[in-house]
Structures are given as structure tokens and as C-alpha cells.
Amino acid sequence: MSVDPSARYAGSISTPRPAAVDARAVFGQAMGLVSFTLGFFALGAYLGRNLTGGAGLVAFIVAFALLFGLNIAVRRSQQLATGMLFAAGLVLGIAVGPVLADYASADPSALWQAGGATGLFVGALGSYGYATRRDFSGWARGLFFALLALLAVGLVLLFVNIPGRNVIWSVLGLGLFGAYSIFDFNRLRRAGIESAVPIAASIFLDVVNVFLFFLSLFGGGGGGRR
Numbered sequence: 691m692s693v694d695p696s697a698r699y700a701g702s703i704s705t706p707r708p709a710a711v712d713a714r715a716v717f718g719q720a721m722g723l724v725s726f727t728l729g730f731f732a733l734g735a736y737l738g739r740n741l742t743g744g745a746g747l748v749a750f751i752v753a754f755a756l757l758f759g760l761n762i763a764v765r766r767s768q769q770l771a772t773g774m775l776f777a778a779g780l781v782l783g784i785a786v787g788p789v790l791a792d793y794a795s796a797d798p799s800a801l802w803q804a805g806g807a808t809g810l811f812v813g814a815l816g817s818y819g820y821a822t823r824r825d826f827s828g829w830a831r832g833l834f835f836a837l838l839a840l841l842a843v844g845l846v847l848l849f850v851n852i853p854g855r856n857v858i859w860s861v862l863g864l865g866l867f868g869a870y871s872i873f874d875f876n877r878l879r880r881a882g883i884e885s886a887v888p889i890a891a892s893i894f895l896d897v898v899n900v901f902l903f904f905l906s907l908f909g910g911g912g913g914g915r916r
Contacts (some may be wrong), residue, residue, distance in 0.1 A: 716883050717820070723772065723890035727779035728897065734783020739791040741784060749785035753778045757891055764887050771887040779894060786902070793909045800909035807908070808901040811864070812871050816893070819875035826876040833873060836866050856906055863903040871896045 738749065756778035764771035793800050819826065840862055847855045874892045881889055 713879070716881055716886055717878060719883065720878055720881075720886040720890045720893070723775060723887060724893050724897070727775055727890065727894045730776050730779035731783035731894075731898065734780040734785075735787040735790050736783075737780075738784030738787025741788050746785045746788060749781050753782040753785060756781065757895075760891060761888050764884070768884070768887060775887055775891050775894075778891070782898065786898075789902075790905075793905055797909055800905055803908045804901055804905035807904045808897060811868065811904070812897055812900055815868050815871040816875040819872035820879050822876065824876070825880070826873050827880075829869065829873050833866070833870060836869075840866050856910065860903045860907045864900060867896050867899045867903070871900070 738746070741749070756774045760771040760774040760778070763774055790801065843862060844859060847859055852858065870892070874889060874896055877885075878889050878893070
């Protein structure tokens, strides 16, 4: 199950940071936003745990609209864009709440395992992306087409019964969003303070997708129906 919309690409090219801006300030603001958004996501997952399928689809659409919109809103108001980011986290949590509730009922340990693995995975790859002096901005186009390919593979796997398809899907997804984690943290290294909100949105989506793919692996795909 992938919840990464193409909304991220509206803000995928960050403005170069002026030399006077403290890199630590930009990093701190972006990661603070990610943390708060994940908190809203967790709250939304709790609120939406009993949601029906149709309402979940509406919640997905609303969340993606908010993520698209914040890339436009940030040019006018950082406060508005931040509010839209938090709202997107809440609504996206509501959308995936029933999936997480299914996993929690079937195997609660899968949630904790997926959460721990996500922290280590994104932390390690994100640290590399941020620490290296290499510029990975050239990855943007390739990652976008890789995302389209992953979605196409997921569509095929819906209709073709391949042994181990859950593992194949999850491993491919982890590879893609692992690369996105490197890419987005590398963008953060070079970003100005005005780009903190869009990049925080991208990192938030990386974390959520990695978590869901790990959850699918650890839970055997039992809770996530793509």
C-alpha cells in the first residue's frame, strides 16, 4: 500500500539557501514539522479506526488535495501551509486508520516492529542524504518515473496471483522510498527556510510509506488490502 501522491513534486525543487541562513535552523524547523505531522497522523489513525471503505477513500482524496495545496499556499503564507500540512497528516491518518486497526487486531507486535524498523531505516538513509556533500537533485525525474512504475506493478499484482507478491511489492516499495529518504534529506541540506514546509511534507510521506511497507512485511500483508 503506497500513499505517496504526486503532490510532493510541486515542491520538489527547493530554493537554494542563502548563506546567512543557519542550516541547523532549517533542519530543526523541518524535522519539528515532521514530528508534529506524524503526531496528527497517529491521532487521525485512532479517530478513523472504525471508518468504512468509502469514507476512507474520501479522506485520501482530501489529504492529497491538502498536500497539493500547501505547495501553493507556502508562497503566500507559511502559517497557512503549516496548517494544511498538519491537516493532511490528520486526514491521512484517518484514511489508513482501518488498515492499522486490522493489523493491530491480527498481530499487534507487527506495528511496533514496523515502527522500529522505520525509524532505523529512514534515520540511516536520511542521515546519509543530509551528511553527504553530493547533490542528488538529479534524482528527481528518475524517482518520479520509478514511482509510476511501482504503482503500475501494484496494479498488476492486484489481478495476477504471483507467489510472494506481498514481499515483492514491499521490497520494491522500501527500495523506492529509501531512495526518496536520501533525496529529501539531501534537499533539506540545501534548502532555505521557505522550503521547510514542502520538504517536511515529503519526508512525512517517506516515513508513512516506509512504515506501511514494513508493516506489510511484518504482518504478512494481512491487514493491508491494496
